[in-house]
Amino acid sequence: MTYQPPVRDHAFILRDVLDIDQHGALPSFADAPFETVEQILEAAAQFTGEVLAPLNSVGDKQGCVWNKDFTVKTPDGFKEAYKQLCEGGWTGLGSDPAYGGQGLPHVVNLSFSEMSSSANMAFSMYPGLAHGAYSAIHTGGSDAQKQTYLPKMISGEWTGTMNLTEPHCGTDLGLLRTKAVPEADGSYRITGQKIWISAGEHDMSDNIVHLVLARIEGAPAGVKGISLFIVPKFLPKADGSVGERNEGVKCVGLEEKMGIHGNATCVMQYEDAKGWLIGEENSGLKLMFVMMNEARLGVGLQGIAQAEAAYQAAAAFAKDRLQGRSLTGPKNPDGPADPIIVHPDVRRMLLESKALIEGGRAFLFWTALHGDLAHHHPDEAVRAKAEDYMGLMTPVLKGYLTDKGFKICSDAMQVHGGSGFTEHFPASQYLRDVRIALIYEGTNGIQALDLVGRKLASKGGRGVMTFFQEIDQFIGENDGDAELKPFVDALAGVKAQLQDGTMWLMQNGLQNPDNAGAASTDYMHLFGLTGLAYMWCLMVKAANAKIAAGSTDPFFTTKVVTARYFIERILPDAGAHLAKLKTGSETLMALPAEAF
Amino acid sequence: MTYQPPVRDHAFILRDVLDIDQHGALPSFADAPFETVEQILEAAAQFTGEVLAPLNSVGDKQGCVWNKDFTVKTPDGFKEAYKQLCEGGWTGLGSDPAYGGQGLPHVVNLSFSEMSSSANMAFSMYPGLAHGAYSAIHTGGSDAQKQTYLPKMISGEWTGTMNLTEPHCGTDLGLLRTKAVPEADGSYRITGQKIWISAGEHDMSDNIVHLVLARIEGAPAGVKGISLFIVPKFLPKADGSVGERNEGVKCVGLEEKMGIHGNATCVMQYEDAKGWLIGEENSGLKLMFVMMNEARLGVGLQGIAQAEAAYQAAAAFAKDRLQGRSLTGPKNPDGPADPIIVHPDVRRMLLESKALIEGGRAFLFWTALHGDLAHHHPDEAVRAKAEDYMGLMTPVLKGYLTDKGFKICSDAMQVHGGSGFTEHFPASQYLRDVRIALIYEGTNGIQALDLVGRKLASKGGRGVMTFFQEIDQFIGENDGDAELKPFVDALAGVKAQLQDGTMWLMQNGLQNPDNAGAASTDYMHLFGLTGLAYMWCLMVKAANAKIAAGSTDPFFTTKVVTARYFIERILPDAGAHLAKLKTGSETLMALPAEAF
Known part of the structure; x- marks a missing residue:
């Protein structure tokens, strides 16, 4: 069975549990009464279910291919699907209308993100990373930077990345060595190696906007000397179009990994690459955390999203697979055996998954709604409370929901029995893909x-x-x-x-x-x-x-x-x-x- | 770091906890005072650590290759390692001396099996399955069958398999359809398809002895009409050597699966293949359970074995990786950061693993010793108690230890951080390989x-x-x-x-x-x-x-x-x-x- 986006469950949370219409007076909610949101959910379900889901296994089996000219080919169909994603306006759903975004509430965007991630986690990471980079530029960029980059990133013409990790430095960013040398024209020359850069190179967008953490010559040691730079693959021309290749930035290889094969995990080499400081000198970490916090919520979401897709596959298998008889007498007496969903221990795995997924989704949406209130609510006390909640719940959602998401994907494999261990059924991919969610954006x-x-x-x-x-x-x-x-x-x-x-x-x-x-x-x-x-x-x-x-x-x-x-x-x-x-x-x- | 067989831990259990020398009066223990056993452990450690472990990743990356002539090529080095396994006498460690085995206690054989499985799970399944088939023939075969098959299987010249599963029938063997038609010469013609047959075809032994569950024409429906057959790949000649090809048995494909790539998981096609009944008509299931119970203990062992290897890799990484500082002040002040083993949460994962592995290993060895007592003890009451324990503990060891083994392999990946998700480190393979242990031989x-x-x-x-x-x-x-x-x-x-x-x-x-x-x-x-x-x-x-x-x-x-x-x-x-x-x-x- 292929993934069916759970529109009804999303609608139940947004309308019946959170009652988003109560916030109708706030900006962004004003244009999104529940009736409109429901139409968006339906369209999201159609796009993710019909366009992205069929490419999930293709991406896993083909993976990305690195070429000697430093380009990366994404799996068959990804490029066309990305085009449809942009044409459908999905890349700018929650983005600032001032730069061409649709300005919908974050909680509505999250609903789309879940469906997109369930349908195809590896694919959805390309626009996901781009949105993180968008947020950092939106928060910390100069007006000129915003004008140059945001409209292109909202339309999806350009994507973005986060460049933190170096071979000797992951969690402990204070150790990072990538250097930035100021040039006379106000730009910098960036030199260093970054690893595990998701979506670092690919063939789906006209440009890739790398946000790179580096140390300006003479900066203090440790985390206090880290700055953030915009290093585009192609240098933007004055008219905003794509100009010459930024020769100093190259993808020199792809990581071979357990899952998310459809996403290019790149080794990025910077050698005197041209870049521009974003925000203040030596305050790069703070800006990076704008991306990081958004990304962490998104990773918690991935845990639930893979779990939902895996659960659906397991439930379908349990209703279909005839094997053995109910302990309390045949339930399918005319068939050769009963469907295995008659067994309490199979139901235990399914209900455990269902209870965690639906509870986890509600917790995510509830938190994301506080994110919207933190941005838009006129009452300072409400904003402060919402801000507190966002800070407090983000690590819980990331850690707890991905731990549980992995367990659910493993249980989904277990429901499949031997079939689950083969690559003919989707359980293995969900389990392999979701495992990274327990690790990245902070273990x-x-x-x-x-x-x-x-x-x-x-x-x-x-x-x-x-x-x-x-x-x-x-x-x-x-x-x-x-x-x-x-x-x-x-x-x-x-x-x-x-x-x-x-x-x-x-x-x-x-x-x-x-x-x-x-x-x-x-x-x-x-x-x-x-x-x-x-x-x-x-x-x-x-x-x-x-x-x-x-x-x-x-x-x-x-x-x-x-x-x-x-x-x-x-x-x-x-x-x-x-x-x-x-x-x-x-x-x-x-x-x-x-x-x- | 490559796997280091934990000889000291094995010796501690065998000598200090179980005191195997107290059973010195029993057959099989008589020839295995602890001093001798310790030498065997040392030799086992050397063979598994130096010969099998280096091939583990090779097997994962190359996998097995099926050819159009129905042959299967195992990964580079497997064939040579298998030859060394046979030459070292490891295939007959616990087997009956009447047929050329060494007759050592089961608990000693288990110790070797753990090391072998830790070093290379996919490889160790070839002799593992063969031993299961050996046990079924040893228990249920006629004298002639024993004379024909057991010496060759003990020497490792011939391997064996278990053929239970069919596409529509896994757990519920009553549904099986493979047919056996009696011939005038007392043999049978076997026809049907069996799937997920581990080690069903390969290039390491002179012959493969398939034990196949099938239904004799006219047998009762359900599990009461199932018989067990010996279906060798090559028909044995009167002098015991390998004769003509049993043309009706063929491996028609390999399963693509999440792990244990080095083991050939075969689709076996039987078309009027020549076979011989083993044991009584319609009592095949009972004999199959001789293999199955042994296999279940072996699968519990695999859970611990993969966990041990994964734990070792994680502990080595945690001592080596410098990242961040201890919460209570630098522990490696002269270095750029502390090794991550200073962090309580990293230690939590390592100690959790250590406590489960060492406790689980003791529980396995303690149970296996009861297996020896059940066979050899002169006191009927001791034998009966030991038999009861074997029956009771086998499902616990299989289920509990593989559930925990999977969790430990996942935690080992977690300790590795992002490195663990890449295929450059061994964590992914351990996690992917061990996952089957929760499923096969009964979920x-x-x-x-x-x-x-x-x-x-x-x-x-x-x-x-x-x-x-x-x-x-x-x-x-x-x-x-x-x-x-x-x-x-x-x-x-x-x-x-x-x-x-x-x-x-x-x-x-x-x-x-x-x-x-x-x-x-x-x-x-x-x-x-x-x-x-x-x-x-x-x-x-x-x-x-x-x-x-x-x-x-x-x-x-x-x-x-x-x-x-x-x-x-x-x-x-x-x-x-x-x-x-x-x-x-x-x-x-x-x-x-x-x-x-």
Whole structure:
């Protein structure tokens, strides 16, 4: 079965759970009443399902090909699909109307991104990276830079990249060596090697705008001496069109990797490449984090997106594959065997996936909506709260949802049995593709450390306290709702555990930072569970409202059953995470390195 | 870093924990005092580390090649390595001396198998499958069949395969269609297609002995009409040498798959192929399970074996990669950064792996030793108990250890960061290779069902009750040991949880079999945790004895710290598994198939 974009689920979250129309007075929402959004979702589903999804396996099997003239050929069909992507206006969905974008809310763009990533993760990374580069220029570029680059990037004529990693320096950017030497005309000459540059070279756009971290000669050591540069593949002419080749920038090879074969992961060589400083000298890292934070949310999304596609394949297989009989007597007595979906353990894997995907998607959309509020809401207090939430939730979404996304893709393979391990079925590709999401844009361990080390303590812990208050308020407001009670009780339980873990961190993490590091991953998962428990309460409440209003649509009862699964069979992990995180760092740090 | 066989760890289990010399009076142990075994381990380490390990990546990158003349070429170096395997006598290590085998204890053979599988899983499957076929013929073959096949299979001149799966029939063998038509000379003509036949065709041995499940014309439907046949690639001549080609058996293609590329996964076409019945008519399944049970233990072993190799690569990377600084101040102040092993979260992944691998290995060896006792012990009660344990533990070892093995290989990739996702480092291959272990020889879901549906209730639950008694006795005997107390207490805790879960199953699984199915995977994991907790107690006791006797070897203190990690950070999962399994099947079965 090929991927079917889950339009109904997206609509349910946007309309029934988040009620985006309540923000209709805000810019960007004004032009996107839910009715319009629904049409966009339908069109997105058509494009991603019919154009991108059929190319997913092609991309995996063919991969990208590097040529000796430093060009890269993308898999068959990618170039044409990219053209359609641009013509459909999908590259500028959430971008600034001042430069030709459509200015839709981020949360709507996210919906398209999920479908696009489910349909074809490797493909969707090309426009994904471009959007990150767009955001950095939009935030930190000069007016002239914005005029030169943004319209072309919004239209998709030009794509973009992020150049951080060097062979000896990944997480620890302070070690980076790429040099920038100022020229008399105000430009710089960039020299160094960057690796793992996604979409670094390809044949789909007229130009590629590389954003490159480098150190200006004489800059301070470490992260305080890093600046960000725009290094286009072709130098823009005064009229904005593509000019001569920037000879100093070349893709000198592609990485051979486990998955996302359709995306070109490039080794980029810069040798006196012409570049221009973007933003202030030595403040490149701050701008890079504009891209990075957006990218992190996008990577959490990839976890859910691959999980959704893999789950769909597994569910279809489980309904189709006849093998064995139900333990409680034949359910397909006229057939040679029952479909394997009759087995409780197969359903366990499917429902586990469903509960995590739908809860995770809601958590992503809920957070992205706060991103929109942070940009557009007139009330400063609302903006500040939304900003806090964005900071706090981003590492949780990236780390927790990709950890779970990988598990879901693995379970989808398991449902397929032996077929899943062969490359005739899609399960292997989903599993191989999604695995990178646990690593790039900061490994999940780095996300957990960002959460406990930075985000939690930021502004005196204001973000997490506000979140606890919001949950308490929800519990208070819904305490009398008998239908909702089991879900509210479960939320109260896990929230108390998260609070307990937070307290433990406050008391033990400051006195010994290794305690914070030791607790970080379990804390991140406990946070993820709490977030999803809250989302499931919101979804059950919305579904119950429909049922109470007379709906007999099984869509709503299914939501309630899935929520019950979440409480019964996923939430018990919270206690284990809390117990583990409280054991501290002593045992972890007891052994010398040689003992490993 | 290439794989280093962990001889010291194997020796510790065989000598200090299991004390195999106490069984010196038994056949097979008589010729294998620990001193001799240690020499075998050293030689095994040399062969697997120096000959097999360097071919692991070659096998992955080249894969096997199918030719139009129905032959299969194995990767460069495999054929020569196989020759060395035979010359070293490794193919007959645990086989019957009556047919030229060395007759060593199964537990010693297992030690070699682990090293072989760690070094090169795809390669080690060729002799592994052959040994399964050897066991079936040894158990069920006529004298003439044994004389014809066993010596050649023990010497490695001939290999063997298991032919179960057909396109429409995997787990549910009752559906199988391959036909056997009796001939006047007492042989049969076999016709049908078998898929996913590991080592079904290759260029390393003079002959391939296929064991094929088929249905004799007129046999009853379902599993009661299945017989087992010997279908050799070349027909043996009267003098035992290789005769004419059995023209009706052909490999018509290879499966393209996610991992184990160096092993030929064959589509086998049988068209009036000549075969001979082995064992009784219509009792083929019973004989197949001789192979299957051995294979299942071997697959559990593969989980640990790949995990060990992946862990070693991750630990080496973590000690080597300089990136960032320790949270408690620089640990490598003269270098540009600290090795990433200073970070608690990196250590968490490494210690989690170490605790599971070492505990899992002990559990495997402990069970395999019971296999030896079941065969050789003069006391019938000891044999019966050992037989019970073999039956009970096999699904736990297969399911639990491969689930954990996959997680460990994934964590090993995670420790590598971006490097791990590239094919320049070994992490990807370990992860891709190990994934099949969760599927073949019965998916892990099938193992869990076998455990709760068959093994637990077998002989009135005698096996599990004996296991509980053994643990209680251990607890009673060691209650006064202050050093051991935290470990004994933890064991008592998880054993009580397993007992609780067992009771729940007894009460709820019989009244509604779906409850058993719904609880099965969580129960299997709870059982695995209990087994490992017991093993860690045994290992800490052995290590403490060495320390008390004056040893200052860090090997022993490291064991105690690793055990502490197991208790603090792995055992808390037991409570979550118990809570989940007790929720029963209601939510799982609530939705119609269309809701997925």
